[in-house]
Amino acid sequence: MALDARPRAIALMGPTASGKSACALDLAWRLGGEIVSVDSALVYRGLDIGAAKPTRDERAQVPHHLIDVCDPWQPYSAAEFAQAARAAIDGIVARGKLPILAGGTGLYFRALLEGLSDMPEADAVLRAAIADEAGVRGWAALHAELVQVDPEAGARIHATDAQRIQRALEVFRLTGRPISDWQRNARGTRLPLSVLKLVLAPAARSSLHDRIAQRFDAMLEAGFLDEVRALRALPGLAAHPQPLDLPAMRAVGYRQAWEYLDGNATAAQFRERAIAATRQLAKRQYTWLRGELDARRFDPATQAAALQAAVQGFLGR
Known part of the structure; x- marks a missing residue:
């Protein structure tokens, strides 16, 4: 059997707060790697503390890519991410380094590793019309419409996920064909x-829940609310008619902090809601990860040696 001569890469997947960033930094440091973030929150400038973005010191130790690529009021699609990430990976390989792909955004991983279907490009006029319609009817009503025309996408997309509702309706209205059908028949170009x-994940879900709560309290101590206050003061966000509909502000913790600063929750309610939202994110990530049948799973707290052995075996070292 011929040896696989393709360049190697390591993909570190897992739920939020599972230790992916620390593991990626360790592997990159020891193996001569560079890190490509696969996280839909880290692409936004200004989302630092609440998104658990690698610190400046960490980024100085090891090159990181796909961090701080756009402002929080700007749209950024999975297709844009995949294109930029593949360009970054090409550069890493050309430098003789090991690409380490680390994050918890399943759509970004799928777009990067498998490619996306050749769906129609965004139509600015139709997209604006759908947004205007949502302003009158509400996103819940548009989600109900999506359920009627595309039950599969309607079940998968949350009723408050304005960006994905908008895109699904846009594709259907442009083509008369459900977006789930386009996605099911994808013929993307694999990496x-x-x-x-x-996959890095604690063996006990309760352990991850404890880590989530502890990390959020550490974020508060580090000045998370001041970070959100600074975001609210940015002209691009302050002028937006519905800032909480923006993908950046739907990142867990940020919406809850914004609502707290608006006076719509007590400090205790804010903390409880943010931690609950983060646990819900982890639950969705576990669901996605169960579908990654070709991934190897490790508890980073108890199986560090086995994880290292898997990496060394893969690299032939």
Whole structure:
């Protein structure tokens, strides 16, 4: 059997707060790697503390890519991410370094590793019309319409996920064909690398819940609310008619902090809601990860040696 001569890459997947960033930094430091963030919150400038973005010191130790690429009021699609990430990976490979793909955004991983279906490009006029319609009817009503025309997408997309509702309706109205059908018949171009998929997750879900709460309290201590106050003062967000509909502000913790600063929750309610939202994110990530059948799973707290052995075996070292 011929040896796989493709360049190697490591994909570190897992739920939020599972230790992916620390593991990626350690592997990159020891193996001569560079990190490509696969996280839909880290692309936004200004989302630092609440998004658990690598610190400046960490980014100085090891090159990081796909961090701080757009402002929080700007749209950024999975297709844009995949294109930019593949360009970054090409550069890493050309430098003789190991690409380490780390994050918890399933759509970004799928777009990067498998490619996206050749769906119609965004139509600015139709997109604006759908947004205007939502301003009158509400996103819940548009989600109900989506359920009627595309039950599969309607079940998958949350009723408050304005960006994905808008895109699904846009595709249907442009083509008369449900977006789920386009996605199901995807023929994207796979990433031309040999990729070791590693899922990092505590064996006990309660352990992850404890980590989530502890990390959020540490974020508060580090000045998370001041970070959100600074975001609210940015002209691009302050002028937006519905800032909480923006993907950046739907990142867990940020919406809850914004509502707290608006006076719509007590400090205790804010903390409880933010932690609950983060746990819900982790639950959705676990659901996605169950579908990654070719991934190897490790508890980073108890199986560090086995994880390292898997990496060394993959790299042939």
